[in-house]
Amino acid sequence: MIKNTFFRFFSVVTLVLAATTARAQWPYEVPFVPSPQVVVDEMLRLANVTKDDFVMDLGSGDGRILITAARKFGARGIGVDLDENLIAQSDENARTANVADRVQFLRQDLFKTDFSKASVITMYLLPGVNMRLRPSLLALKAGTRIVAHDFDLGDWQPDVKVTIRKNVMLWIVPAKMQGRWRLQLPLPAGAQTWDMDIRQKHQEIDGVVRVAGRPPAGLWQASLRGDRVSFVLVDNTDRESEANMYFAGVVRGDVMEGEFRRGVGNAETRHQWRATWVGAAP
Amino acid sequence: MRASYFATAVWLGLLCVQASAATLDVPTPYIPSTRMNVDEMLRVGGVTPADIVYDLGSGDGRVVIAAAKDYGARGVGIELDPALVKLSNENARAAGVADRVLFRVGDVLTADIKDATVVTMYLLTSLVARLENRLLNELKPGTRIVAHDYGFEKWKPDREVKISKTYYLYVVPARVAGQWRMEGPQPPLTRGREFVLSIEQQYQHIRGGVTGGGGFLPAFEARLSGERIYFVLAENDVSYRFEGEVRGDVMEGVVRSGYGPKLSEQHWRAQRVKPAP
Numbered sequence: 001m002i003k004n005t006f007f008r009f010f011s012v013v014t015l016v017l018a019a020t021t022a023r024a025q026w027p028y029e030v031p032f033v034p035s036p037q038v039v040v041d042e043m044l045r046l047a048n049v050t051k052d053d054f055v056m057d058l059g060s061g062d063g064r065i066l067i068t069a070a071r072k073f074g075a076r077g078i079g080v081d082l083d084e085n086l087i088a089q090s091d092e093n094a095r096t097a098n099v100a101d102r103v104q105f106l107r108q109d110l111f112k113t114d115f116s117k118a119s120v121i122t123m124y125l126l127p128g129v130n131m132r133l134r135p136s137l138l139a140l141k142a143g144t145r146i147v148a149h150d151f152d153l154g155d156w157q158p159d160v161k162v163t164i165r166k167n168v169m170l171w172i173v174p175a176k177m178q179g180r181w182r183l184q185l186p187l188p189a190g191a192q193t194w195d196m197d198i199r200q201k202h203q204e205i206d207g208v209v210r211v212a213g214r215p216p217a218g219l220w221q222a223s224l225r226g227d228r229v230s231f232v233l234v235d236n237t238d239r240e241s242e243a244n245m246y247f248a249g250v251v252r253g254d255v256m257e258g259e260f261r262r263g264v265g266n267a268e269t270r271h272q273w274r275a276t277w278v279g280a281a282p
Numbered sequence: 283m284r285a286s287y288f289a290t291a292v293w294l295g296l297l298c299v300q301a302s303a304a305t306l307d308v309p310t311p312y313i314p315s316t317r318m319n320v321d322e323m324l325r326v327g328g329v330t331p332a333d334i335v336y337d338l339g340s341g342d343g344r345v346v347i348a349a350a351k352d353y354g355a356r357g358v359g360i361e362l363d364p365a366l367v368k369l370s371n372e373n374a375r376a377a378g379v380a381d382r383v384l385f386r387v388g389d390v391l392t393a394d395i396k397d398a399t400v401v402t403m404y405l406l407t408s409l410v411a412r413l414e415n416r417l418l419n420e421l422k423p424g425t426r427i428v429a430h431d432y433g434f435e436k437w438k439p440d441r442e443v444k445i446s447k448t449y450y451l452y453v454v455p456a457r458v459a460g461q462w463r464m465e466g467p468q469p470p471l472t473r474g475r476e477f478v479l480s481i482e483q484q485y486q487h488i489r490g491g492v493t494g495g496g497g498f499l500p501a502f503e504a505r506l507s508g509e510r511i512y513f514v515l516a517e518n519d520v521s522y523r524f525e526g527e528v529r530g531d532v533m534e535g536v537v538r539s540g541y542g543p544k545l546s547e548q549h550w551r552a553q554r555v556k557p558a559p
Contacts, residue, residue: 037519045541072541164502164514164521220445232445234318242318244445264325265352 032061032086035124035149039166040068043147046162046170047120049073056080056118058110058125058133063090063103065122070099075120079105080113121146138202142175142251143226156202159225172226174203175251180282183275189238197281200224209233227251235262247273319404319430319447320348326441326449327400327428329353336360336398338390338405338413343370343383345402350379355400359385360393396420404430411435418485423456423528424508437485440507453508456528459483459558464492465551479552511535524550
């Protein structure tokens with residue numbers, strides 16, 4: 001107990017030092033500061049962790065995040081930490097919590113860890129380390145959830161931010177959408193092919209629709225969450241029956257498809273849509 | 283004030299469309315018909331057959347008629363110009379919805395609108411500003427207000443939708459400011475303690491916390507949408523997620539703690555003991 005208290009005190013001091021000299025100490029000195037249990041719970045709740053998830057905890061400390069994921073949410077997973085003593089402690093904690101069969105702790109360098117298998121990534125590191133990991137995180141399968149508290153991912157804004165004692169943030173790895181997409185549309189005035197030029201910065205997307213012989217039109221209310229995309233286009237091909245078209249779909253590589261609703265209320269009709277990626281926007 | 287709000291609004295809308303076509307960097311491909319603006323207002327308002335839609339400055343009646351025809355709602359239009367009211371009634375008959383709608387000659391600043399569950403408006407900024415407090419104070423909590431192009435000055439929208447134009451959705455917030463004595467959840471949170479929830483409120487934005495047992499627990503993630511309230515209390519290693527409905531001086535609902543298979547749900551209730559200062 002004395003040792004533990006001393007250790008915590010020591011960790012806080014290290015954190016303060018590390019925060020000011022993070023560059024010099026990186027990457028091997030990410031201090032262990034335990035996350036409060038309500039914050040851990042909130043991280044896992046925000047990521048909507050279930051028994052079907054595989055959680056990877058980067059900088060797993062005493063293992064509490066992963067053990068909570070297994071014990072309260074039924075998930076499986078791997079924790080990665082550099083500190084041998086913390087790994088041993090985590091193993092022991094996992095046995096005590098009766099989840100040793102579902103979690104595993106590895107003494108390993110974060111930057112040499114393959115986390116492509118994870119459906120959820122939890123982390124509590126330092127800003128410099130987060131930023132260094134960011135390219136690998138963005139390259140993960142679209143829809144992978146990443147949760148952290150206190151430290152952010154630079155200009156990659158969280159999809160959800162919740163404050164319960166601490167700031168808890170959720171990022172959902174966005175599908176790649178930058179470029180030109182060719183959209184096939186079964187419109188009342190006849191089938192049409194429209195080009196959508198989409199600009200993307202992480203999960204923020206916007207764009208322009210190009211139709212032969214007409215000025216470019218807006219892509220409205222565009223939103224991307226993981227591989228789920230939605231946007232609104234205006235169908236004014238026939239002035240007598242203009243209507244908004246509300247698109248929802250899934251992006252899979254260079255194809256996206258789904259359903260769109262044209263019009264509102266009793267006048268609403270539903271149709272299938274599909275778009276293929278045709279290259280970078282000129 | 284002889285000119286109708288409707289005519290003014292249309293005129294202003296045209297002016298605005300011309301101005302924006304010249305200044306926006308993404309060119310607006312065409313000038314949207316009012317028909318699509320009507321559609322979008324009703325969609326943003328989430329109109330259902332159970333609703334009573336009031337259109338302030340109802341012009342030729344198109345919003346109210348569309349609410350009845352396309353959504354099966356009932357509606358009332360308020361319009362200053364008797365000729366437009368007459369035209370609205372003719373249009374409603376022609377659309378076959380005369381039994382579900384009502385058009386009144388009246389001033390939107392004084393007309394009785396308490397029955398509304400949805401209010402739509404497309405009015406001049408100055409008029410919208412004069413309606414702000416009136417709508418906030420006179421409409422029932424939970425009533426949705428949809429404004430088109432011109433929103434309120436101080437009251438921030440609950441939602442903003444941009445499809446060629448901008449639509450603002452406001453949900454009239456319940457009045458929750460003051461002190462509330464809480465009952466439940468039963469142990470461990472309130473065990474043997476007098477629990478008082480204090481709430482400060484500005485429009486739909488709320489904050490506060492609970493005092494009890496000699497401590498203060500801040501309410502995290504406190505939110506209010508119409509009559510629905512949400513906040514989280516965290517004590518020791520447990521967080522309690524409160525969800526409830528406000529009815530006058532009582533609010534009640536379900537509080538959840540734990541997760542997944544260990545989720546526990548309990549009923550909670552609070553009674554206002556002191557109104558806002």
